[in-house]
Amino acid sequence: MRRKHKIELNDNVKKRFYYSTDQAIEKPFNWKQMWRLLAYMKPYSKTLLPLAIITMLIATGVRLAIPIIIGKYLYDDAIAQKDMDLLTKLAIVVGALYLVSYVANAFRIRWMNMLGQKVIYDLRKHLFSHVQGLSHRFFDQRSAGSILVRIMNDINSLQELFTNGVINLLMDFILLIGIVVILFILSPELATAILIILPLMFFISTSLRRKIRRAWQDVRIKQAMLNSHLNESIQGIRVTQSFTQERENMGFFDRINSENFESWKNATRQNAIFRPFVEMTNAVGTVILIWFGAYLIQVNLTGGSSSLTVGVFISFAFYLGMFWEPISRLGQLYNMLLVGMASSERIFEFLDEKPIVDEKEDAVQIETINGEIEFKDVEFSYDSKRKALNKISLKMEAGQTVALVGHTGSGKTTIANLISRFYDATGGEVLIDGHNIKDISLKSLRSQISVVLQDTFIFSGTINDNIRFGRPTATDEEVKAAAEAVGANAFIERLKNGYETEVEERGNVLSVGERQLISFARALLADPSIIILDEATASIDTETEMQIQQALKQLLKGRTAIIIAHRLSTIREADNIIVLDHGNIMEQGNHDQLMNHEGIYYRLVKAQFTMLDVS
Numbered sequence: 262m263r264r265k266h267k268i269e270l271n272d273n274v275k276k277r278f279y280y281s282t283d284q285a286i287e288k289p290f291n292w293k294q295m296w297r298l299l300a301y302m303k304p305y306s307k308t309l310l311p312l313a314i315i316t317m318l319i320a321t322g323v324r325l326a327i328p329i330i331i332g333k334y335l336y337d338d339a340i341a342q343k344d345m346d347l348l349t350k351l352a353i354v355v356g357a358l359y360l361v362s363y364v365a366n367a368f369r370i371r372w373m374n375m376l377g378q379k380v381i382y383d384l385r386k387h388l389f390s391h392v393q394g395l396s397h398r399f400f401d402q403r404s405a406g407s408i409l410v411r412i413m414n415d416i417n418s419l420q421e422l423f424t425n426g427v428i429n430l431l432m433d434f435i436l437l438i439g440i441v442v443i444l445f446i447l448s449p450e451l452a453t454a455i456l457i458i459l460p461l462m463f464f465i466s467t468s469l470r471r472k473i474r475r476a477w478q479d480v481r482i483k484q485a486m487l488n489s490h491l492n493e494s495i496q497g498i499r500v501t502q503s504f505t506q507e508r509e510n511m512g513f514f515d516r517i518n519s520e521n522f523e524s525w526k527n528a529t530r531q532n533a534i535f536r537p538f539v540e541m542t543n544a545v546g547t548v549i550l551i552w553f554g555a556y557l558i559q560v561n562l563t564g565g566s567s568s569l570t571v572g573v574f575i576s577f578a579f580y581l582g583m584f585w586e587p588i589s590r591l592g593q594l595y596n597m598l599l600v601g602m603a604s605s606e607r608i609f610e611f612l613d614e615k616p617i618v619d620e621k622e623d624a625v626q627i628e629t630i631n632g633e634i635e636f637k638d639v640e641f642s643y644d645s646k647r648k649a650l651n652k653i654s655l656k657m658e659a660g661q662t663v664a665l666v667g668h669t670g671s672g673k674t675t676i677a678n679l680i681s682r683f684y685d686a687t688g689g690e691v692l693i694d695g696h697n698i699k700d701i702s703l704k705s706l707r708s709q710i711s712v713v714l715q716d717t718f719i720f721s722g723t724i725n726d727n728i729r730f731g732r733p734t735a736t737d738e739e740v741k742a743a744a745e746a747v748g749a750n751a752f753i754e755r756l757k758n759g760y761e762t763e764v765e766e767r768g769n770v771l772s773v774g775e776r777q778l779i780s781f782a783r784a785l786l787a788d789p790s791i792i793i794l795d796e797a798t799a800s801i802d803t804e805t806e807m808q809i810q811q812a813l814k815q816l817l818k819g820r821t822a823i824i825i826a827h828r829l830s831t832i833r834e835a836d837n838i839i840v841l842d843h844g845n846i847m848e849q850g851n852h853d854q855l856m857n858h859e860g861i862y863y864r865l866v867k868a869q870f871t872m873l874d875v876s
């Protein structure tokens with residue numbers, strides 16, 4: 262059925278929606294990395310960790326003791342000897358031991374879970390706070406999705422390791438070694454015969470499990486691809502619908518969905534093979550126990566060289582039943598460790614990433630920046646191949662409005678990025694109030710610069726919250742005053758709940774222009790010394806723009822303002838207009854000077870007027 266409906270894809274477009282699976286799901290065991298991970302348990306080494314270990318030791322000790330009591334003492338010494346007193350006492354002891362084991366286990370699980378959750382909480386907090394402090398270059402090189410995967414999925418995959426892995430590893434070793442030692446003490450001959458199944462068990466738990474593990478990994482990869490495709494499809498749904506590409510899109514989805522289906526089928530098939538194998542080995546063990554055990558009891562009863570009693574035989578049966586559990590868990594733990602190694606490697610890769618823009622230890626705090634900006638022979642390139650700025654020098658006096666114009670890619674945003682110190686110049690120096698920008702503390706620098714972009718970011722929360730982002734301590738009245746000053750008040754009041762209207766993440770319910778007005782209010786509230794408007798009015802209609810020109814004057818008053826605009830009508834009044842081309846300053850001056858000069862700016866203005874005339 263599925264195949265019948267398969268949608269054939271056009272050969273020209275088959276390459277779309279190929280998601281790379283460069284993220285290794287498992288890595289070989291690495292001690293150094295393991296110690297680094299375990300160090301996250303250190304804060305709990307005097308509290309939760311010892312508590313979990315003690316309760317684990319109690320529960321394991323009790324589990325190891327019960328079969329001996331039931332078999333050897335209860336059967337051989339009490340039932341066989343018809344000692345009713347002893348029988349009652351032993352029954353009480355067994356009951357009490359079960360109770361102790363139950364309580365110890367309940368606490369062990371509780372404390373282990375708590376320990377695991379706390380370690381994961383700490384690790385995620387550490388990673389997030391580290392990533393937040395990284396430079397723009399780090400984010401340029403990675404998609405938001407891949408960063409999200411590390412903070413969520415990779416840390417989640419370590420959760421199991423911390424909650425169950427570490428302590429279960431100890432417990433299973435103790436349990437296995439304990440069982441083997443006890444069996445040998447009770448009856449070396451029967452122990453030797455039964456332990457033949459151990460290698461078989463190990464073989465199954467390692468080799469079969471490896472296959473199963475691979476099969477489930479494949480499922481995870483296919484699911485991640487399905488997720489990526491869904492994410493991209495939903496985000497791009499408007500484009501898909503407008504180009505009527507739904508059928509092709511369905512074809513891609515169908516292909517990834519069938520791969521996902523096949524991988525599930527394979528994994529569940531592998532899983533199904535596993536169970537009969539386990540049961541078969543258990544059956545082999547039981548056959549050996551019954552056959553050889555019965556033989557040894559017979560030899561004992563007829564006064565031969567064996568000392569195996571029925572009670573010890575019963576204890577053996579119990580221990581045999583207990584064998585599989587730790588072996589199987591150790592196998593799982595091994596898988597968990599390999600997956601954990603890959604995840605922790607990726608987490609540590611981020612944690613080891615240093616912010617390229619770093620702060621000097623003796624960085625100066627500037628209470629109030631005046632806003633004088635100077636570039637001295639500044640060079641910059643995002644990558645080693647192309648220069649975004651070529652030895653440019655410029656000066657902006659405090660309180661001036663400076664406009665940056667030039668064609669797409671000429672370096673306007675790059676200048677703004679260097680002023681906010683999102684990147685460091687690769688040559689020359691950027692000075693603010695005469696200080697090299699690298700000597701100023703990042704907090705005091707950035708808290709006094711506001712950047713308003715064309716693509717403004719609206720966070721989930723109310724309009725109020727979004728404006729208050731500029732200054733969290735501002736009162737409702739101050740928020741409203743800022744909105745009024747930039748002309749945002751009118752549209753906000755028209756919303757259902759006014760300033761308390763909830764806007765979803767990215768502000769999808771607001772128009773692009775409305776979002777820009779909110780970001781103006783946000784910037785005004787922050788009361789910065791330097792304000793950068795990067796194409797900030799590009800999405801506001803001309804009428805609204807004229808309305809906010811006054812407000813903009815208000816916003817820019819007493820501050821150094823850098824305005825980047827393609828719409829030249831917005832920068833006419835700037836004190837200085839800097840014209841850029843391929844990272845070079847071609848001309849500068851005010852509107853009249855540049856118009857008289859009849860250079861690039863003159864031609865740009867003329868071209869825009871001609872376009873307007875035509876339309």
Ligand SMILES: Nc1ncnc2c1ncn2[C@@H]1O[C@H](COP(=O)(O)OP(=O)(O)OP(=O)(O)O)[C@@H](O)[C@H]1O
Pocket residue numbers: 401643644649667668669670671672673674675676
């Ligand atoms: N994060 C980045 N990584 C690599 N190269 C970049 C990055 N940002 C910009 N560039 C490159 O640097 C050059 C200057 O870009 P910039 O953003 O400063 O141009 P712009 O003048 O602001 O352009 P626009 O008018 O389109 O906004 C361009 O060639 C661009 O491709």
